[in-house]
Each structure stands twice: as structure tokens, then as C-alpha cells.
Amino acid sequence: QKLKEEKLVFQYETLKSQVNPHFLFNSLNSLSSLVKKDPDLSEEFIQKLSSIYRYILENKEKEMVPLSTELEFVKNYFYLQKIRDEEKIDLKIEFSETENILVLPVSLQLLIENSLKHNSATRKQPLEIVVHFEGLDKLVVRNNLQKKTQLNSSSKIGLKNLNERSRLILNHEIEVMETEDEFVVKIPIKKLIQNEFADYQFNETKQSNKILP
Secondary structure, three states: OHHHHHHHHHHHHHHHHHHOHHHHHHHHHHHHHHHHHOHHHHHHHHHHHHHHHHHHHHHOOOOOEEHHHHHHHHHHHHHHHHHHHHHHEEEEEOOOOOOOEEEOOOHHHHHHHHHHHHEOOOOOOOEEEEEEEEOOOEEEEEEEOOEOOOOOOOOOHHHHHHHHHHHHHHOOOOEEEEOOOEEEEEEEOEEOOHHHHHHHHHHHHHHHHHHOO
């Protein structure tokens, strides 16, 4: 059990570090051009960028997070990407109900980042990413397949780490499928009954208050 816990910490730290370098570099470049051109937008940009890294700090040691908070994190992340890519990319979340559902932290963001990283996107051929439920126990992220012609070799460490976390925490592995037109990843979720979810939120609030003021 101890070996599993240590491995899990390593896997998540590796995963967490992937969010930082290129995304932060690109975001700062975008912000630099916005500051003089559109001060109001640059202020909103800064707020969302700050919320993204706050989310990572608050949830870096958690096994699961509410789907609603993961979605807010994803929307902030995608908003910053849209500032740069505009109508070249699109994100559709095809559900509104998130109550009582837990997911692995940074899981949706990783899959969306993966789609952006490995696919080309133009105004004539935009990259479309769709998030939806499959049944009661899976969340699906799919995108139209437009592989970049030149791409550095990828070890797919993000998907490997996500699968390892899913296996250790939820006892289920992720599902990855690729067709001629589409790339699809299905991740397990955890649905709690109302009382369990209320207890979870109460305990997490106490923990968060200890970590960050």
C-alpha cells in the first residue's frame, strides 16, 4: 500500500508539472500583447490565469475533486487558449448536471490540452472538442482528428499517468480510442449519494482552509 501511495504521488507530480512550462510561457506572451491593446481584457486574463494555478495548488494532494470545480478550471484554461486561437478552436460541454460527481483533479484539462497539442487548427478547419457523459460512470472527451504533420515524439506520459491514477483510485482504467476521424478518451467518474457528497464538501472545505487562507 505504501509503494502504491508513493507511486501515486510521483505520477501526479509529473502530471502537474506538465501544466506549467509551455502553457505559462504562451500565456505570458499573450498577456504581453494584451496589456497595451486591451487593458480590461488583460485584467480578466490575469484573473483567470491566477485562478488556474490556484486550482492546482489547492488540489495537488487530493485524489478526487467535484466535477463542477474541475469544469470551472477547464473553462478558465480554455478561455486563455481562445484569446490566442480565437475561432480556430471550440469547446462544447454537453451537460449541465454535475451534482454529486467526483473526478480526478486535472484530468479533463489534461485531455483538452492533449487535443490542442497534437492537432492542427485553422479557421477553415477548426478543432472541436466535446465533453459528455456516457452512462452513469464515464466522462468522455472527444475531438475531430487533425494530426499535426510535424510533431515531436511523444511518450504519452500524461495519458499513462492519468490511467495509473484512475486505476489506483477508482479501480478502473481509462479508455483510449482513435478512428480515422476522431480521438476519444473515456475516464471513470465517481457518483456519490447526496449525504455522502455533503460530507465530502464539508471535509474538503476544512482542509482547504488549512492549506490556503
